[in-house]
Amino acid sequence: MSVNDLGDGELATSSLLNQLIESLQCLPGVGPKSAQRMAFHLLQRNRGGAKSLSDVLNRAVDEIGHCKNCRIFTEQESCPICQDASRIRTTICVVENPADVFMLEKSTDYKGLYFVLMGSLSPLDGIGPQELGLPILEKRLAEEAVEELILATNSTVEGEVTAHVLSEMAGRQGIKTTRLAQGVPVGGELEFVDQNTIAQAFAGRKTY
Amino acid sequence: MARKVQLQPAYCMHARAYRESSQIVDMLTPGHGLIAAVHRGSRKQRGANRILFTPLLISWSGNGELFTLTHVESQGARHFDLPGMSVVGMYLNELILRLTPKSSPSQGIFDLYRSVVMALGGNEIPCENLLRLFEIKLLEKTGHGLLLDREADHETEIQPHAVYRYDVESGPVRIGQSGPAWNILQGTTLIALQSPLEMKHESRGAAKKFMRGMIDQHLGSRPLRSREILQFMRMTPPD
Ligand SMILES: [Zn+2]
Numbered sequence: 001m002s003v004n005d006l007g008d009g010e011l012a013t014s015s016l017l018n019q020l021i022e023s024l025q026c027l028p029g030v031g032p033k034s035a036q037r038m039a040f041h042l043l044q045r046n047r048g049g050a051k052s053l054s055d056v057l058n059r060a061v062d063e064i065g066h067c068k069n070c071r072i073f074t075e076q077e078s079c080p081i082c083q084d085a086s087r088i089r090t091t092i093c094v095v096e097n098p099a100d101v102f103m104l105e106k107s108t109d110y111k112g113l114y115f116v117l118m119g120s121l122s123p124l125d126g127i128g129p130q131e132l133g134l135p136i137l138e139k140r141l142a143e144e145a146v147e148e149l150i151l152a153t154n155s156t157v158e159g160e161v162t163a164h165v166l167s168e169m170a171g172r173q174g175i176k177t178t179r180l181a182q183g184v185p186v187g188g189e190l191e192f193v194d195q196n197t198i199a200q201a202f203a204g205r206k207t208y
Numbered sequence: 209m210a211r212k213v214q215l216q217p218a219y220c221m222h223a224r225a226y227r228e229s230s231q232i233v234d235m236l237t238p239g240h241g242l243i244a245a246v247h248r249g250s251r252k253q254r255g256a257n258r259i260l261f262t263p264l265l266i267s268w269s270g271n272g273e274l275f276t277l278t279h280v281e282s283q284g285a286r287h288f289d290l291p292g293m294s295v296v297g298m299y300l301n302e303l304i305l306r307l308t309p310k311s312s313p314s315q316g317i318f319d320l321y322r323s324v325v326m327a328l329g330g331n332e333i334p335c336e337n338l339l340r341l342f343e344i345k346l347l348e349k350t351g352h353g354l355l356l357d358r359e360a361d362h363e364t365e366i367q368p369h370a371v372y373r374y375d376v377e378s379g380p381v382r383i384g385q386s387g388p389a390w391n392i393l394q395g396t397t398l399i400a401l402q403s404p405l406e407m408k409h410e411s412r413g414a415a416k417k418f419m420r421g422m423i424d425q426h427l428g429s430r431p432l433r434s435r436e437i438l439q440f441m442r443m444t445p446p447d
Contacts, residue, residue, distance in 0.1 A: 029228045123298055123433035124222045124305065129440040157260045157294055161437070164291030168441055 017043075069140065071116040071133055073098050081114060088112045092140070093150040094166060096120050096159065100152065108202040112150070115140070120158040121165060132162070134169065141173050151179045151208055167208050179208035212269045213240065217283065219321060220259045221301040225251060233259075233277065235266060236304060238318035241311045243268065245275035261297050261325055262286040288329035295441070296328060296335060299434040300342060306427055307350050316349045333405055336412050340404035343419045352426055355379035356402045368395045374418070376425050390421025 017039060024035035042050040066072065067079035074080070081087060081101075091112030095101055101114050117132040129135070140146065149170045153159035167177040180202060221234040221242070229251045234244050245268050259280065267279035288297070300321065308317060324342045327333050347353060357366055360379035366372070372380035374391040386392060393414060400411035407415060423432075 121437055122224075123435075123437060124302055125224055126433055128433055128436040130436075134440065160291040161294045161298070164295070165437060165441055 066116075066118075070114045071118060071136070072101055072114060086111070090145055090147040091150065092137075092146055092148075093152050094137070095152045096154055096162075104152065104202065110202065112148075117153070117162065120153055120156070120162040122158045129165070134165070137166075138169055141170060141175055146175055149175055149177045150205060151177055152202075152205075155180075163208065177208045178205040180205045211271055212267070212278075214267045215265045215279070216240065216267070217318070218264045218266045219261070219318075219325070220264065221305050223247070223250075223259070232274070234305060235264075236308075236318060236321060237266075237313075238315040239313050241313050241317075242305070242308055243275055243311060244273065245270075245277045247277045247280065260286075260301075261288060261294065261329075263322070286329075287325045293328055293335075295434070295437050296339070297325060299339070299432070299438070300324060302432055302434045303343070303346060303423070306430075306432070307346055307423075309350070314349060317346065320345050320349065334407075334412075336416065337405050337407050340401065340407065340412075340415055340419055343423060344401060344404060347422070347426065350426075354401070354422070356398050366395045366398045368399055370395045372398065374398075374422070376422070390417055390424075393418050 020039045020042075021032065021035045024030055024038050025032065027035075030038070042053075063075040064073050065075065067074045067082055068077055069082045070079060072079050072081065076083075088111050092115050093104065093110060093112055094115045094117060095104070096117050096119060098116055098118075101116060104110055104114075115133075115137050119127050119132060121127060121129070121132065141149070149166065151163040151166055153162045153166075163179055167179075170177045216237045216239055218235040218237045221236055223231045223233045226232045226246060229249050231247045231250045232244060233247050233250075234242060236242055245266075259282070262285070263283040265279075265281050265283050266277060268275040268277050270276045288294070304317070304321060308314070320342065324338055327338050328335065344354060344356075355362070355378075358364060358379070359366065359372075360375060360381050362379075364382075366380060367382075370382050371384070371386045372393055372395060373383045373389075374380050374393065376391070380398060383392070386394070397411055397414040397418060400407045401415055401418070404415070
């Protein structure tokens, strides 16, 4: 679907240029036309920017892994949030995506810790408890002095099922769970919700 | 030539993110069987992720393997809202997707699915019994029907206290001694499976083990992923 759209207009002048245009299309929302525009812009007007983009992209892909505690992206073994002594260690907020952590950090005054699932339980996509790191979280709940688990998964069926499994898991260890309640539209994904709504939903979380 | 299909009853079996804001959905319909279609912009639509376990009317167009949904409306409320039930629902959906051939019309499979999700929401019949009914009927409607009331010779009646080895190709064969294999079972279990909705508590364990083994025979080497969630929920040790 992607390259064929270029059709007969495909550029024969440089195969490297074609490769660049094709590679840029791995970005979300970038089709053949905008990829072509980006490639020309980088080569024509901003080679310096292109160079540093390619350097940092290379390093990011090589060096950024997951925090061993919360699974968020970091190039350290343990991320700055987990290492921050001022954060409240009795609360863990579980989210589906690293982007959700950024959003919550920006729009709420939450000072606890996180756990990033990197998805939601979706058996038909091959995503089960192992893939989401639930055994890691379970171990943390058993070993750390956690008092509240905030279930900030999306309000999709998969997100709800994930929240349900998490609440059972926490319940067995006597840990309270709360769930974002008001504001997030039913069926909505956090990523597409505006900041105010997130802030409201976060403040209005309730026992789950 | 692009084909247009208007306002068909449907259930969504699975939706996965596609590109920026769309989804690819697998729909079960009576008239066209399982179809896959792009639901454009659906990830940004309010409530679009709530279409699982909800009776729908859908229209689609296109040709080939992947259609485009042109209309989706719910024909009623979601059959259940408890997340625990959704895990069970995902198991039904996975079975449908794994055992039903694509694009082969089946009113029977559609009706079976509808009646079981409705009953799950109704909360009157034990969930385990509904699952056994679903498994038995689905195997039957996909050409793998079980022989539960006679031995493999299609004549000798099943005796409650006899022990049988169920041969996948031909049916139950009476044997002398019980054993641990999934397909060795008591006559009582076969008899209980003849009317799964009335199954008593004491038959459920053996019936489940047998049906699980039987379904695995028809799935090939890839295991059912929704079982892992159910297992994880139970495995978490109490206290
Ligand atoms: Zn961390």
